[in-house]
Amino acid sequence: MSARAGIVVTGTEVLTGRVQDRNGPWIADRLLELGVELAHITICGDRPADIEAQLRFMAAEGVDLVVTSGGLGPTADDMTVATVARFCGRELVLDEALEETIAGILRRLMGGRHGVDFEAVMAANRKQAMVPEGAHVLSPVGTAPGVVVPGSPTVLVLPGPPRELQPMWRTAVDDDAFSAAIAGRTVYRQETIRMFGLPESGLAETLREAEQSVRGFDRLEITTCLRRGELEIVTRYEPDAADSYAALLDVLRDKHGRELFSIDGALVDDQVAALLAGRTIATAESCTAGLVAARLTDRPGSSDYVAGGVVSYSNDAKVNLLGVDAALIEAHGAVSEPVAEAMAAGALRRFDADTAVAITGIAGPGGGSEEKPVGTVCFCIALGDGRIHTRTLVLPGNRSDIRERSTTVALHMLRHALTEAAS
Amino acid sequence: MSARAGIVVTGTEVLTGRVQDRNGPWIADRLLELGVELAHITICGDRPADIEAQLRFMAAEGVDLVVTSGGLGPTADDMTVATVARFCGRELVLDEALEETIAGILRRLMGGRHGVDFEAVMAANRKQAMVPEGAHVLSPVGTAPGVVVPGSPTVLVLPGPPRELQPMWRTAVDDDAFSAAIAGRTVYRQETIRMFGLPESGLAETLREAEQSVRGFDRLEITTCLRRGELEIVTRYEPDAADSYAALLDVLRDKHGRELFSIDGALVDDQVAALLAGRTIATAESCTAGLVAARLTDRPGSSDYVAGGVVSYSNDAKVNLLGVDAALIEAHGAVSEPVAEAMAAGALRRFDADTAVAITGIAGPGGGSEEKPVGTVCFCIALGDGRIHTRTLVLPGNRSDIRERSTTVALHMLRHALTEAAS
Structure with missing residues (x-):
């Protein structure tokens, strides 16, 4: 026994590479977790003939389940539901309860806005309440509902925006027709x-x-x-x-x-968050310019341990906001271990913190020299008990790679330092 | 007249989402530049039956050109060339000149390495010199040659690594059979x-x-x-x-x-960067915690106008680093327009800047109240000439959506304020 699936990603913006497809890989992972074998991913633009050709291809390949993403919006170029209905040989019918649900969502969304003709908006959105006869409706997370159309193959139709698609996938997994389609799966x-x-x-x-x-x-x-x-x-x-x-x-x-x-x-983020419980952290960033602070505060509840940070992009900012000695910058350069250490010490002091991370580096493309090429980044972790960890690396890649990689290195240095401090 | 193309991306690591496909979007862009209409991108694993099914699908859809990427390596799971040959009804034949070329490349690559049996390596790589009869060979950039197989459709076979695929694409474009296949192209x-x-x-x-x-x-x-x-x-x-x-x-x-x-x-980022020429900007961020600073410094040369910023996540940080009056926070709450204005004023002052952007808000999931629900964000742009622009929005979505959307709103408010100041 086995269950095979195919994914049809629609959207001219994805086909032409203007938007990177995040749904194909995400659905691929979920199918893998369920023990369903993924055979094909296909991508096409917002053209009904092309979408239908891909659905026929999947059917001819004998997959048990086709998952589509995209093409559920209110604009005329969004036609996935109508195309799937035709492919499955089902009429499109207006689901009045669904229409009411969408109207409620739109009313809330437009609540405070003046000068918007609600009836016109509702007319534009009515097409989102048209579903293939006999299909199971998945409640919208945005304004677009999804559908599960039972058959051979069963077709699961999901919206394009990942933050709508992902919760709706979780609802779909509990659907009877969906379960029946993947009954042959192997659990891994x-x-x-x-x-x-x-x-x-x-x-x-x-x-x-x-x-x-x-x-x-x-x-x-x-x-x-x-x-x-x-x-x-x-x-x-x-x-x-x-x-x-x-x-x-x-x-x-x-x-x-x-x-x-x-x-x-x-993830290292999870581990650092756990290690920071009961502590207070502050950041002092130059080349990463806020990326470490943004990453530390990515998760709910981070205000319990993040006090704040300084983006000291200019030398003046290093001196005025972090109290780095101007003579130190003069003597060693802004990208140096002594300056990274002084930045960390300043962050500890200014935010009354017990944990600080400081980064100063050359993200490029300009600013490199023979002695300190582009990619040179100095890191310092300072703890309230006086322990410091300092390190200099030369990181590969372009400006964005160097900034992102520096952020990851900083998190790993934090993990090391906090693990050591806790032991 | 028109010319239509399809792209077949092969590789289990791409199908399962472990590796992000960079070739599909890149080739899509090149086809667009050439005026060739891209109809379908399909992705499958390293399975000959699946690759062949996708080639048949493209042929049935009447495309003039199929471009494949991946599956040209020396290992047994790389079988794109053999599959394409079978699909095109052509024998695989050993191209002896090509075998010599590959041997030369391998000899250089292994030059310094000891203990490697060159003959064994060469035997493993001989399969890379097997090409469909009558196909045009594209010289390897790595060790894998590409081929153009004339026909209906014409099939262009390219290796998977982008640094090999991209230069070989440029060679392919000059090939006669390739030109003939896209003769019907329209320039858009x-x-x-x-x-x-x-x-x-x-x-x-x-x-x-x-x-x-x-x-x-x-x-x-x-x-x-x-x-x-x-x-x-x-x-x-x-x-x-x-x-x-x-x-x-x-x-x-x-x-x-x-x-x-x-x-x-x-992009708004481009426009803001241009408007900031000759100015100095500082940021004061609470809920976005560095995202605005990171975005402003995303582009090379931003150190000309970005002085830095403060991530004032805690109230103490707002008071100590930005000079916000503690009584103001007490009276209006940390998420309020007066506090946003005081944060912006503090940023102007502390960084000696002429442009400041301040954001304070509730990204959630906790911290909301009836009066100030999750998503409430106060923005302030302050300029050196005393002008200020203040605004409060209630943004939809989860924590990450609210933080990202706030960043975009801030850039648009900056654009408005700086455009007005310049006029």
């Missing part, structure tokens, strides 16, 4: 390991060795991915191959204990 | 308009009216996309429909002059 386990600071070739070498030493290695489906300087190792296996996975994990721990930081999929 | 113009603050349904309404009033409206291929609260309207047309496009632009300017901010595709 999936585990995620994360490492930082190991080159991909080092991991490849270890996996080649593990192929010899780990019994049942061929029953583990391992995919590795390098992202933001972190290696993500995802392993999928049937439950009775759990011993082989445990043996693989032992090998990885043994060889790469220093680099391995997560065996439960937790 | 493409224009991008951006708006902010208009709901998508309002634009839909206007476009429905324009369909009646603009002569030759049906010759304009219009796609609209809502992103970060901004509407992007891309119109593609043949050069002799330029009058219709001009008429459409008049309609949009007429109805939405307030919301329309770009008719040349420029």
Whole structure:
């Protein structure tokens, strides 16, 4: 038994590359978790003939489930639902309860706005309440409802914006017709390991060795991915191959204990957030200019431990806001370990914090020199007990890579420093 | 006349979303430049049956050109060339000159390495010198050659790594068979308009009216996309429909002059960067916690006008670093227009700047009240000449949406304030 699926991504902006498709990979992951095999992803523009051709292709390939994303908006170029209805041989009918729901959502959205003709807006949105006869409606998260159309294949129609698609997917998973379509799935386990600071070739070498030493290695489906300087190792296996996975994990721990930081999929952000409980952190950023502060405050409740930060882009800001000695900048340059340390000390003091992270570097493309090339970044973590951790790296890539990678390095240095302080 | 193309992306790591496909969008852009219409992108894993199914689909859809990427490596799971040969009904033959070329490349690559059996490596790579009979060979940039197989459709086979694919594409464009396949291409113009603050349904309404009033409206291929609260309207047309496009632009300017901010595709970031020339800006951020500073410094050269900023996440930080009066916070709350104005004034003063942007709001999920629900955000732009612009909005969405949308609102308020100041 097995269940196969296909994904049809619609949208001229995605086809032409103006918008990066985030739904295909996300749905691919969810299908994998469910034990459904993904056979094809297809992308086309907002043209009914092309959408229908892709649906026919999926049907001809014998998939059990087709998931579509996009094309559910109120504008005339959004025609996925009508196309799916025709493909499935079903009439489009007005769902009056759904129309009322959408009207309610729109009324709330436009609440305070003057000069908007509500009836005109509602007329434009009426088409969103037209669904294929007999389809199961998924309540809108934005204004666009989704539908599940039972059949061979069953078609699940979802909106394009990821923040609407993702919660609606979770509703769809509980739908009867959806469950029936993927009844043949195989249940797998999936585990995620994360490492930082190991080159991909080092991991490849270890996996080649593990192929010899780990019994049942061929029953583990391992995919590795390098992202933001972190290696993500995802392993999928049937439950009775759990011993082989445990043996693989032992090998990885043994060889790469220093680099391995997560065996439960937790992100470094999760770990740093946990380590910061009961503490107060402040940031002092130059080249990352707020990216570390923004990342630390990404999660709800971060105001419990984030006091704030200074973006000291200019030298004056370093002196005036963080109390860095101008003579220090003069002597060592703004991108130097002494200045990073003085920035961290200033952040501790100015925010009355017990944890500070400071970054000063050259993100480029200008500003590099022979001694300090573009990509040179100095980091300092300072703790209230006087401990400091200082480091200089030369990071590869363009301006955006260097800024993003610096942010990740800072989080890993924080993790190290706080783990050490807690032990 | 027209020329249509399809792109077949192969690779299990791309299908499963572990690696983001960068080739589809890149090739899409190149086809657009050439005036070739892209109909479909399809993605499948390293399975010959799936690759062949996608090639058959493209042929059935009547495309003139299929471009494949990936699956040209020396390992057993790379089988795109063999699959394309079978699909095109051509034998695979050993190209001896090509084999010599690949051997030369490998010899250079392995030059310094000890303990490598060159003959074994060469045997593994011999399959890369097998090409469909009568195909045109594209010299390898890495070790994998590409091929152009003339026919209906003509198939262009390219390697997966973008740094190999991109230069080889440029060689392919000069190939006779490639040129013949796209002989029917039409040169299009493409224009991008951006708006902010208009709901998508309002634009839909206007476009429905324009369909009646603009002569030759049906010759304009219009796609609209809502992103970060901004509407992007891309119109593609043949050069002799330029009058219709001009008429459409008049309609949009007429109805939405307030919301329309770009008719040349420029981003608000570009416009703000230009308006900041000769000025000095500082930020004071609470709920966005560095996102505005990070966005302003995204582009090279921003150190000319960005002095820095304060992330004043806690009330103490607002008082100590920005000089906000604690009594003001007590009286109005941290999320209030008087506090936003005091934060902006503090940023001007502390950074000796002539432009400041301040944001204080409730990103949620906690912290909301009946009077100030989650999503309430107060903005203030203050200029050195004493002018201030203050505004409070209630933004929809989750924590991350509210933070990102606030950042965009701040940039648009900056654009307004600086445009007014310059006039």
